[in-house]
Structures are given as structure tokens and as C-alpha cells.
Amino acid sequence: MKKLLLLVLFALVTLITYAGGYRVSVQGQRAIAMGHTGVAVVNSAELVFFNPAGLVYLENKLNVSVGASGIFTDVIYQNSEFGLSAETDSSVGTPLNLYGSYKVNDWMSLGLGIYTPYGSEVTWPTDWAGSHLVNSIELAAIYVQPVVSFKLSEYFSIGGGPIFVTGSVKFDRNASRTATDIDGNRSNIAVDDSGVTNWGWSIGGMFSPTEKFRLGFSYRSEIILEAEDGEATFSNFPISTRPGIPANGATTFNAELPLPAELTIGLSYEFLDKWLFAFDYNRQYWSVYESLDITFGNGASSLNPRNYKDSSVYRFGLQYDATSKISLRAGYYRDESPVQSGFFAPETPRNDSDGFTGGFSVAITPRLAIDASFFYLRFEEIDESYDFYQEDGQNIPFEGTYKSSAFSPGLGLTYKL
Amino acid sequence: MRNTIKYLAVLALGIIACEPEFDTPIDDEGVYSSGEADFSKFVSVGNSLTAGFADGGLYITGQENSFPNILSQQFALVGGGEFTQPLMADNTGGMLIPGADTLPNRFVLVFDADGAAVGPARLSGTPTTSAANNINTGSSFGNLGVPGAKSYHLGFEGYAALNPYFGRFASGANATVIGDAVGQSPTFFTLWIGNNDILSYATSGGVGVDHNVTGEMNPANYGADDITNNEAFDGVYRQLVGALTSGGAKGALLNLPDVTSLPFFTTVPANAIPLDAATAAFLNARFEAYNTQILPGLAQFGLITMTEVTERQINFVAGQNFVTITDEALTDISMAIQGPPFNLDPQTASVLSQLRQATPQDLIPLTSSGNIGVDLIGDGSAVTGVSVPLGDKDVLTVAEQEAISNAQTAYNTTIREVAEAIGLAFVDVKSVLAQAADGGIPFDGGLITSTFASGGGFSLDGLHPTPRAHALVTNLVIEAIEATYGATLPVVNPGDFGTVTVSNEVN
Numbered sequence: 001m002k003k004l005l006l007l008v009l010f011a012l013v014t015l016i017t018y019a020g021g022y023r024v025s026v027q028g029q030r031a032i033a034m035g036h037t038g039v040a041v042v043n044s045a046e047l048v049f050f051n052p053a054g055l056v057y058l059e060n061k062l063n064v065s066v067g068a069s070g071i072f073t074d075v076i077y078q079n080s081e082f083g084l085s086a087e088t089d090s091s092v093g094t095p096l097n098l099y100g101s102y103k104v105n106d107w108m109s110l111g112l113g114i115y116t117p118y119g120s121e122v123t124w125p126t127d128w129a130g131s132h133l134v135n136s137i138e139l140a141a142i143y144v145q146p147v148v149s150f151k152l153s154e155y156f157s158i159g160g161g162p163i164f165v166t167g168s169v170k171f172d173r174n175a176s177r178t179a180t181d182i183d184g185n186r187s188n189i190a191v192d193d194s195g196v197t198n199w200g201w202s203i204g205g206m207f208s209p210t211e212k213f214r215l216g217f218s219y220r221s222e223i224i225l226e227a228e229d230g231e232a233t234f235s236n237f238p239i240s241t242r243p244g245i246p247a248n249g250a251t252t253f254n255a256e257l258p259l260p261a262e263l264t265i266g267l268s269y270e271f272l273d274k275w276l277f278a279f280d281y282n283r284q285y286w287s288v289y290e291s292l293d294i295t296f297g298n299g300a301s302s303l304n305p306r307n308y309k310d311s312s313v314y315r316f317g318l319q320y321d322a323t324s325k326i327s328l329r330a331g332y333y334r335d336e337s338p339v340q341s342g343f344f345a346p347e348t349p350r351n352d353s354d355g356f357t358g359g360f361s362v363a364i365t366p367r368l369a370i371d372a373s374f375f376y377l378r379f380e381e382i383d384e385s386y387d388f389y390q391e392d393g394q395n396i397p398f399e400g401t402y403k404s405s406a407f408s409p410g411l412g413l414t415y416k417l
Numbered sequence: 418m419r420n421t422i423k424y425l426a427v428l429a430l431g432i433i434a435c436e437p438e439f440d441t442p443i444d445d446e447g448v449y450s451s452g453e454a455d456f457s458k459f460v461s462v463g464n465s466l467t468a469g470f471a472d473g474g475l476y477i478t479g480q481e482n483s484f485p486n487i488l489s490q491q492f493a494l495v496g497g498g499e500f501t502q503p504l505m506a507d508n509t510g511g512m513l514i515p516g517a518d519t520l521p522n523r524f525v526l527v528f529d530a531d532g533a534a535v536g537p538a539r540l541s542g543t544p545t546t547s548a549a550n551n552i553n554t555g556s557s558f559g560n561l562g563v564p565g566a567k568s569y570h571l572g573f574e575g576y577a578a579l580n581p582y583f584g585r586f587a588s589g590a591n592a593t594v595i596g597d598a599v600g601q602s603p604t605f606f607t608l609w610i611g612n613n614d615i616l617s618y619a620t621s622g623g624v625g626v627d628h629n630v631t632g633e634m635n636p637a638n639y640g641a642d643d644i645t646n647n648e649a650f651d652g653v654y655r656q657l658v659g660a661l662t663s664g665g666a667k668g669a670l671l672n673l674p675d676v677t678s679l680p681f682f683t684t685v686p687a688n689a690i691p692l693d694a695a696t697a698a699f700l701n702a703r704f705e706a707y708n709t710q711i712l713p714g715l716a717q718f719g720l721i722t723m724t725e726v727t728e729r730q731i732n733f734v735a736g737q738n739f740v741t742i743t744d745e746a747l748t749d750i751s752m753a754i755q756g757p758p759f760n761l762d763p764q765t766a767s768v769l770s771q772l773r774q775a776t777p778q779d780l781i782p783l784t785s786s787g788n789i790g791v792d793l794i795g796d797g798s799a800v801t802g803v804s805v806p807l808g809d810k811d812v813l814t815v816a817e818q819e820a821i822s823n824a825q826t827a828y829n830t831t832i833r834e835v836a837e838a839i840g841l842a843f844v845d846v847k848s849v850l851a852q853a854a855d856g857g858i859p860f861d862g863g864l865i866t867s868t869f870a871s872g873g874g875f876s877l878d879g880l881h882p883t884p885r886a887h888a889l890v891t892n893l894v895i896e897a898i899e900a901t902y903g904a905t906l907p908v909v910n911p912g913d914f915g916t917v918t919v920s921n922e923v924n
Contacts, residue, residue, distance in 0.1 A: 083907030178915035183508045184478035240919040243532040391862050403437040
């Protein structure tokens with residue numbers, strides 16, 4: 001088990017952005033297939049993430065859900081005034097999630113979840129036109145969360161628990177549009193830190209007036225990842241005593257990255273025996289992400305206004321039990337970007353998107369089911385700019401047209417005892 | 418399970434179909450076009466400006482930021498072929514010349530320990546480029562810019578032996594620059610030549626001969642610092658364009674910017690001598706006889722005019738003072754004042770022979786800044802620019818400036834006439850440089866000006882453009898090509914191109 005946990009943690013480190021900001025919605029194969037709904041769906045141990053209050057309604061003593069998704073993302077950029085174009089390295093990420101719940105008695109369940117709600121991996125061609133903003137970025141945040149769920153009455157339950165987060169960040173960018181060493185190599189700053197930890201919490205409630213209709217809410221707290229004394233590498237700066245030109249070599253850096261709070265409310269409704277409809281509304285409190293400010297041990301600093309706004313996601317899911325062994329699922333969601341116009345940085349080039357999802361479960365035995373899911377995220381092409389990069393105190397916009405897409409097939413196992 | 422895998426495989430294939438694509442990708446046909454031009458074989462002919470020479474040297478990154486190379490990358494979007502350059506071996510800027518002095522390294526901008534700018538100095542390190550290694554392996558280069566080349570050099574057989582920059586990539590010992598261009602059967606060309614026909618006269622402080630005065634038409638009889646005769650230039654220029662267009666190629670002709678607005682001539686002030694009141698009074702006393710007796714006396718004898726008497730007055734004040742110079746345009750009075758009634762010794766007579774103080778219109782070359790205020794003996798009695806006048810080479814006088822501007826105007830007339838006569842694109846670099854020298858050219862990071870070292874337009878030799886200025890020239894050429902040939906091309910952003918290089922790695 002310990003080995004498995006390590007393996008899972010290791011695999012989780014590789015992540016991809018594909019939702020608003022650097023939120024990654026792949027927290028359960030069954031939920032993904034239904035538009036990533038689940039705050040009011042009592043279906044599997046995925047509830048540890050979606051709403052711990054619901055765990056106590058699971059029928060079985062032990063429930064385990066394990067899943068992984070392969071995520072393929074692409075972002076393309078062009079600027080027709082200057083004839084520039086670039087495409088991100090088509091990266092493949094494989095975030096995993098692992099949930100378990102145990103029914104202690106009729107009114108209490110315990111659970112444990114390991115999941116990765118935040119992350120990003122974007123790699124542009126080195127020294128591309130926007131390399132003064134980003135060459136590449138890799139963010140990962142792994143959440144480990146024990147939960148407890150209580151049935152307060154026949155109709156109402158609550159649940160929640162502390163969250164332990166361990167995060168890592170890698171960020172590589174050029175120092176400016178033009179700075180080079182004597183041989184023309186672009187002056188570059190790279191930062192790297194891992195094992196950045198902090199604590200948060202989540203709480204959920206579920207109201208089930210009938211067996212077929214449920215209402216749910218859940219709230220996950222904001223967690224600020226504070227990188228302290230991480231490793232920063234300055235390279236290809238000219239050898240000069242000119243003010244503002246740092247020495248080449250390694251130094252430290254401090255930075256803060258917020259993992260915003262998220263509120264979800266939703267409902268589920270079973271109808272015509274075999275059908276289930278679910279709706280979730282997510283409110284993501286991105287306005288906490290005002291600026292990415294990095295201070296370096298050598299006295300240099302980098303201030304990058306982000307000015308995100310709070311954003312909403314509207315999720316719709318449908319499940320149909322085709323046979324006693326096979327369930328089919330489909331979903332749709334509208335994901336509003338927290339990125340405001342003029343703050344469109346190529347490190348998280350996300351605009352509003354439409355997600356189309358589908359999937360199925362096949363019960364191999366009464367206890368074990370295979371869950372398959374996929375989603376496709378469709379983005380409109382958008383003309384945007386990041387206006388807050390400065391040279392000599394003057395704002396210099398980086399403009400262009402962006403288009404993104406993300407596609408992800410996923411596979412999981414659900415076990416109940 | 419097997420079905421599941423199959424299903425996922427189908428999904429995986431779907432990924433390919435899901436790759437994002439723009440409604441109008443810039444590589445789509447019709448977004449950009451070459452119009453009536455054909456950029457499949459582009460050659461660029463000229464001098465150091467075409468080569469990418471900067472900071473007093475030729476080096477790889479300067480070549481990569483040369484306007485023809487930047488241009489070729491935009492051409493590549495509309496059918497432009499590969500554009501080759503005779504890249505140097507390194508970024509030092511220097512070159513080894515067998516049997517001769519090594520060409521010095523490039524300038525870099527040095528800062529002191531307190532972070533204050535000291536000024537340009539030569540980069541340290543030994544150059545690895547050798548003029549002995551000819552890098553032409555059978556096909557000539559797209560960039561045929563040869564630093565130092567004058568108009569009549571381009572068609573001169575034997576130039577490879579005279580100029581190591583051409584020697585290292587000429588197709589043969591008797592090759593000509595223009596021949597190596599035409600030999601590639603270009604479909605498109607740029608020609609920017611004529612600058613050195615006046616520039617070397619200017620940078621040498623006008624020590625050369627103006628052949629618009631001598632009437633000498635044969636460049637074989639010209640010295641290195643002479644001004645090429647206007648008609649000689651006209652004839653040579655038409656031959657060059659005739660050769661380049663002989664195969665039907667289209668092209669762009671670039672005119673010549675004002676030489677005297679280059680920071681090489683505008684950085685060192687003519688009033689570079691700071692004096693206190695006591696020193697000024699002491700010096701005035703020394704020149705009193707010259708001002709009040711000798712000059713009026715010579716005028717009485719009819720040797721000089723009263724205008725010249727006024728021009729030649731020497732007057733120092735407390736504060737900044739104009740340097741004293743020997744102006745060859747003045748009457749040489751050295752013999753007259755050795756005789757009666759002045760009876761001056763030959764040494765004094767030589768100092769006074771063509772002496773005057775500079776005016777705001779006189780220009781001091783950047784390289785002469787070190788020749789001003791030098792205490793020759795060490796007791797303050799012989800200081801250059803004060804008691805010892807600066808020589809002809811250290812001052813570009815108004816008369817010399819007029820000789821330059823007269824030639825430049827004539828050359829530019831030829832260039833424009835030729836462009837209009839055969840329908841080539843005409844690029845008015847002169848106007849744009851004038852704007853840089855007078856106010857500045859806006860770009861997304863501020864202004865590009867001609868101010869030395871900090872203006873962004875000129876490299877540390879004060880003569881050659883920075884990469885950012887090459888980007889401006891590129892956009893000018895694109896604009897002219899679009900106007901003449903109906904092409905549509907993306908411009909470049911000057912803000913993406915650097916300016917001067919800072920480094921404390923100097924000798």
C-alpha cells in the first residue's frame with residue numbers, strides 16, 4: 001500500500017492545465033463522464049472529493065475508486081502583424097486520483113482521498129516570441145485529505161476534513177525581449193521548487209428529501225503555497241556592473257501561489273428508474289490571484305500582475321443504467337475563464353471553454369467495475385494580450401491570437417465490499 | 418475489456434482531429450503575398466550596413482540581425498528561399514589578417530563598480546576568424562555586404578585582395594561583388610551603396626580630396642578618404658543596377674542618410690574646453706597680439722579679408738570654450754608673420770598659420786575626443802585644442818560638411834532616378850534617420866534616437882545601426898516593396914531587437 005501510494009504521488013506530479021486558470025477538473029472517472037458533476041451524486045468513493053457528506057449514504061462497507069486520465073493539450077499562438085506563430089509542445093499528462101471510504105456504522109463513514117485539483121504544464125518553443133513572459137511552466141499540487149461523514153438525520157448529512165497539500169513549481173522565462181550575453185544567448189531565469197506544503201480544509205452538506213432527489217454543497221478552502229528558498233538559476237546575463245544585471249548562477253527565490261477556494265452547489269435527480277440527472281455550479285474564488293511576485297536571493301525581483309477574477313463553471317451530467325452491468329454517462333460544462341482581458345499571459349492561456357464529456361462503467365463482478373471517461377474541451381479562438389510586462393518602467397503588451405484544445409481519455413476502477 | 422481498449426484507441430485517434438487550428442492561419446495562402454515580386458532567390462548587395470557590421474566589428478550576432486537577414490525571414494512567409502550569410506567564426510568582432518595587423522574586436526559598453534557607464538571599450542579575447550580562410554565553397558552568399566566597400570569597389574576585379582571581408586567569401590581571386598551577386602541569378606535584390614563614398618572623407622575629418630572639386634572621374638586615382646565624383650558615382654551606380662536587373666530581377670534601392678547627423682559627429686561637443694576665469698584671462702593675453710595687431714595688420718596689407726579677421730579671433734571665457742583648430746580653408750599666414758613687422762619665430766607662426774576657434778557648426782569626430790585637452794609638455798603651456806590647435810583630421814568643418822552634403826544629395830538623386838526609371842522599390846532611409854536624429858522614432862518601448870550609446874539607434878562605433886535600427890530599415894524596405902510590387906508582408910517589431918551590448922570583459 002505504501003509503495004502504491006508513492007507510485008501514485010509520483011505519477012501525480014506530471015500535470016496539465018485544461019480548466020480555468022490552473023484548475024484541473026479530473027477528480028473522478030464517473031464524475032468526468034458526467035461533466036464533472038458530483039456534489040449531489042451518491043455513486044462511489046469519488047464523494048471524498050465532491051462532497052464528503054455523501055459518503056455516509058454509500059451502501060457498502062468499503063468503497064474504493066482509482067482513476068487516471070491521459071490529457072492531451074495544445075495551444076497555438078499567432079500574430080499576423082509580425083508574422084509570428086508558435087505552438088506548445090503537445091504534452092501528455094496523466095493525473096491520478098485515489099479515493100476510499102469505510103462505513104464505521106449507520107451514521108458515520110470515514111474516507112481518504114488523494115487528488116490533484118491544481119496543476120499546469122505549458123511548454124512553448126524556447127526563445128519564442130513570448131519567451132520574456134514564459135518559456136515553460138510546470139505546476140503541481142497534490143491534495144491528501146482524510147474526511148469524516150455524519151448522517152445527522154434521515155435527510156441531512158455533513159462531512160469534511162483537513163487537506164494536506166504538497167506542491168511543486170518549475171518556471172522558465174527569458175529576462176527580457178532583448179537581453180543576451182556576448183554571444184547572443186538569451187538571458188534567462190529559471191525557478192524550481194518542490195515539497196512546498198500547507199494545510200487547508202473542506203466541508204460539505206447533503207440534503208436528501210427523497211431517495212431520488214438530493215441537494216448538495218461543498219466548500220474547499222483557499223490554500224496559499226509559499227515557496228521559500230527555492231532554487232533560482234540565472235544564466236546568459238552579460239558580465240557587467242550595470243545596475244539591474246544580476247550575476248549568473250544559482251540563488252534562492254521566494255514566491256506565493258494561491259490555490260483558490262471553491263464553492264459547489266448542485267442537485268441530482270433519478271427518474272424513469274434508470275436515469276440520473278446532475279447539475280453542479282462551481283464558484284472559484286480566483287480573485288485571490290492578484291500577482292505572481294518572485295523575489296530572488298540576489299536582490300532581483302519579478303512582479304507579474306495577474307488580477308484574476310472569481311469565475312463560475314456550470315456542469316450538467318446524465319447517467320443511464322443500460323443493463324444491470326453497464327451504465328452510460330454524458331455531460332457538458334461551461335467553464336468561464338478567470339483571466340481578464342489584458343492579463344492574458346501565455347503561461348495560462350485560457351479563455352472560456354465548453355466541455356463535452358462521456359463515458360461508461362462495466363461491472364465485471366458485482367464488486368468490481370471498470371470506469372471509462374473522456375472529455376473534449378473546446379475553446380474559441382481569441383485575440384488577447386498581456387499588457388503588464390515592463391521595460392524601463394513602460395508597459396509593453398504582448399498581443400496575438402490564441403486557440404487551445406484539450407482532450408482526455410481516462411480509465412478507473414471502482415471496488416466495493 | 419478488449420472492447421474497452423479498442424474504444425479508447427478510437428478516442429485516442431480523435432485527439433489528432435482535436436488539434437486546434439486558427440480560422441485564418443498566417444501560413445494560409447492569401448494572408449501574405451509577394452505581389453509581383455519573387456523572393457525565391459534574394460541577394461543583398463552593399464557595404465557594412467548590409468553586412469551587419471556594428472560596434473566597430475563584424476560578428477555573428479550582428480550579421481544575424483542585419484536587415485537583409487531579418488528581411489529574408491519575412492520573405493520566407495511568401496516563398497522566400499534560404500538566405501545564406503558569410504558568418505564570422507565568433508562574436509569578438511575582430512579578424513586575423515595574415516601579414517598584417519589583426520582587425521580589432523568590437524566595442525562593448527563598460528560600467529564601473531558603482532554602476533555608472535564608463536563608455537565603450539574593445540571586447541577582450543582573440544578573434545578566430547581568419548582572412549586566410551575563404552569560406553566560399555562553390556556557391557556565393559545571399560548577403561553580399563562588404564564592410565568598407567564604396568560604389569566603385571563592387572565591380573572592381575581584384576577587390577578580394579584589397580578587402581579581407583570580401584576576400585574571405587569571394588568566389589575567386591578576380592571575382593567582383595556584383596559578379597558574385599548576378600552569378601546567383603537573383604529574383605530579388607537590395608542595393609545600398611554609396612555611403613562610404615562620402616563617409617570615409619567625413620570620419621577622417623575631411624583630410625581627403627573632394628573630386629567634385631578636382632573633377633577627377635577615374636576612381637583608380639582616388640585615395641581612401643576622398644569623395645567620389647558625383648558623375649562617377651552616377652555611372653557606376655547605373656551599371657550596378659543594370660547588372661542586378663539583367664536577369665529580370667526586381668529589387669529595392671536604399672538611399673543614403675545624412676552622414677553628419679550620425680552620433681559619430683554629434684557626440685563630442687565643439688566647446689569641449691572648460692576653463693576658469695584666471696586661465697581664460699591668461700590665454701586671452703597670449704592671443705591678444707594675434708587678435709588686435711597681427712590679424713588687422715594682415716588685413717591692412719590685403720593678405721586677408723576683414724571677414725577672416727573676425728573668423729580668426731581667439732577669445733576664451735570662464736566656462737566651456739570652443740576648441741582652437743587649424744582650418745585649411747583659411748589663408749596660410751605663417752610665412753607673412755615670420756617677416757617684418759611681426760618677426761615671429763617659425764614655431765609660433767606655424768600655430769597661428771590657419772588658426773581659428775571652432776563654431777557650433779564644426780563637428781568633432783568621436784575618435785578625436787581623446788585628442789582634445791591633451792597637455793603635450795606637462796606644464797600647461799601646450800594643450801591641444803587650446804594653445805595647440807586641433808589638426809584637420811580632428812574637425813569636420815562647415816566647408817567639409819558642405820562637400821559631403823553636396824555629394825550625398827547628388828548620389829541620392831541618382832538613386833531615386835534609377836529606381837523610378839526602371840520601377841524598382843525606393844527606400845528613403847534618409848528621412849527616417851533624420852527623424853531619429855530630430856526627436857526620435859516611436860516604438861512599443863519608447864523612442865529610438867541617434868543619441869550615442871543610449872539612444873538605441875546606433876551601435877558603439879557611432880556610425881553603424883543597432884539590431885533595433887536594422888529592424889526599422891527592414892520595415893522601411895517592406896513598406897517600399899509593398900508600395901511598388903503590391904506585396905503584403907508582416908513587419909517586425911523593433912522592440913524585439915536589441916541595442917548595444919554591455920560587458921565588462923574588456924582589455
